[in-house]
Amino acid sequence: MPQVDTILSRSDHIGTIGARSGIQRDTYSITPGLYCVGRPTGDSPVLVTANYKLTFDALRSELGGVDVWILVVDTRGINVWCAAGKGTFSTEEIAYQVRRAGLMEVVNHRELILPQCGAPGVSALNLKTACGFKGTFGPIRATDIKCFLASGKTADEIMRSVTFNLLERAALIPLEIFLLLKPFALTLVCLVLFSGFGPDIYSLDRVLLRGGSIALVTIMSVLAGAVLVALLLPWIPGRQFWLKGLLLGILVAVFTVLRFLPFVGWTAVIGMALWAMSVSSFLAMNFTGSTPYTSLSGVEMEMRKGLAIQIVSALLGLFCWLAGPFFL
Amino acid sequence: MQEFRYIEGAAILKLDKTACIGCGMCEIVCPHRVFKCIENKATIVDYDACMECGACARNCPTGAIFVNPDNGCGCARYILNSWLAKVTGKKPAECGC
Ligand code: SF4
Ligand code: SF4
Numbered sequence: 001m002p003q004v005d006t007i008l009s010r011s012d013h014i015g016t017i018g019a020r021s022g023i024q025r026d027t028y029s030i031t032p033g034l035y036c037v038g039r040p041t042g043d044s045p046v047l048v049t050a051n052y053k054l055t056f057d058a059l060r061s062e063l064g065g066v067d068v069w070i071l072v073v074d075t076r077g078i079n080v081w082c083a084a085g086k087g088t089f090s091t092e093e094i095a096y097q098v099r100r101a102g103l104m105e106v107v108n109h110r111e112l113i114l115p116q117c118g119a120p121g122v123s124a125l126n127l128k129t130a131c132g133f134k135g136t137f138g139p140i141r142a143t144d145i146k147c148f149l150a151s152g153k154t155a156d157e158i159m160r161s162v163t164f165n166l167l168e169r170a171a172l173i174p175l176e177i178f179l180l181l182k183p184f185a186l187t188l189v190c191l192v193l194f195s196g197f198g199p200d201i202y203s204l205d206r207v208l209l210r211g212g213s214i215a216l217v218t219i220m221s222v223l224a225g226a227v228l229v230a231l232l233l234p235w236i237p238g239r240q241f242w243l244k245g246l247l248l249g250i251l252v253a254v255f256t257v258l259r260f261l262p263f264v265g266w267t268a269v270i271g272m273a274l275w276a277m278s279v280s281s282f283l284a285m286n287f288t289g290s291t292p293y294t295s296l297s298g299v300e301m302e303m304r305k306g307l308a309i310q311i312v313s314a315l316l317g318l319f320c321w322l323a324g325p326f327f328l
Numbered sequence: 329m330q331e332f333r334y335i336e337g338a339a340i341l342k343l344d345k346t347a348c349i350g351c352g353m354c355e356i357v358c359p360h361r362v363f364k365c366i367e368n369k370a371t372i373v374d375y376d377a378c379m380e381c382g383a384c385a386r387n388c389p390t391g392a393i394f395v396n397p398d399n400g401c402g403c404a405r406y407i408l409n410s411w412l413a414k415v416t417g418k419k420p421a422e423c424g425c
Binding site: 125234293 | 357
């Protein structure tokens with residue numbers, strides 16, 4: 001039986017950075033099966049979790065000084081919440097791992113403590129029929145697990161409510177940025193290349209001036225839509241994400257006009273402003289996938305309007321920006 | 329989570345009170361505290377907090393709860409992919425989250 005440490009090592013922390021930034025995200029998993037923390041006996045509780053290493057680390061680092069079993073199920077290296085939504089953290093999978101580990105012989109009781117955020121995928125009732133163990137939903141956060149165990153397996157309202165505080169939002173940003181890197185670099189290269197066209201066909205001076213300014217505006221819009229929206233989420237007015245992003249995009253647009261109008265002329269500067277608003281709005285809308293409070297119906301609803309406006313505004317913006325040198 | 333409110337009336341969530349036996353599972357599993365059991369019947373106390381995660385419906389022993397079943401992933405990328413798939417007639421690509 002593998003024994004797990006409740007203190008994270010240096011390589012665990014380095015791995016966390018790697019996974020959070022997206023560098024080794026897909027392969028960051030651990031072997032499914034039964035693990036022990038401390039010196040568990042046949043009466044010790046069994047905690048169920050996913051085989052995403054960050055999830056596992058978050059759990060074990062909260063278990064100092066207690067004796068418990070951890071049953072790790074195979075979610076293909078994805079956290080409990082997402083795996084439950086995708087159906088890999090499921091009643092059947094847990095039942096399968098219970099049988100595989102021979103849990104019946106290891107413990108005397110017939111109870112599994114499930115993470116509450118796995119509830120979209122697991123029916124506690126069906127679990128009992130599937131493997132003989134009844135499921136009890138524990139708290140949402142691993143930090144509350146000791147408290148939950150100590151209080152006779154009860155969780156208060158706070159332990160049962162999901163949170164999305166500044167720290168939790170900030171932790172999502174590196175991955176957002178990492179996923180954007182490729183399309184972002186590609187867009188930037190295209191924009192800079194096209195910035196040289198004008199009445200005299202092509203000029204490097206224009207690449208420097210116009211290419212440089214559109215690159216700066218694009219970077220600012222990405223920061224506004226992907227970073228600032230995430231950080232400032234509760235304080236940006238409005239509920240729909242595309243509008244939140246648009247609002248910050250308007251700030252970038254105002255800056256763009258004030259800063260670049262003397263250099264690139266009205267047509268191009270309006271184009272850049274429209275572009276900034278579309279980029280920021282689109283990225284903000286994308287952030288819905290990382291929040292724990294947006295419903296699919298709601299996202300679909302806002303996307304219908306938001307996406308159409310973003311596409312029109314982006315195309316119009318790019319057109320104006322390309323046409324700029326011909327009109328001024 | 330009261331500082332985070334999403335679009336009002338957007339979520340698809342239905343509770344059939346006649347089928348409810350007041351077991352309290354929905355109240356336990358909901359991460360947004362949408363349900364409260366009052367006098368042995370579940371009641372929706374905060375409809376607009378629902379994010380359609382489906383936890384309540386999955387754990388209701390009598391099938392008294394209906395939630396928008398298309399809970400692919402709930403992210404913009406997933407919806408975009410499924411729209412693209414409708415146009416191209418292919419299977420939607422994974423959203424990667
Ligand atoms: S779908 Fe999720 S958020 Fe909505 S009421 Fe059910 S458990 Fe709560
Ligand atoms: S889970 Fe179903 S039966 Fe139980 S209280 Fe909720 S609605 Fe009623």
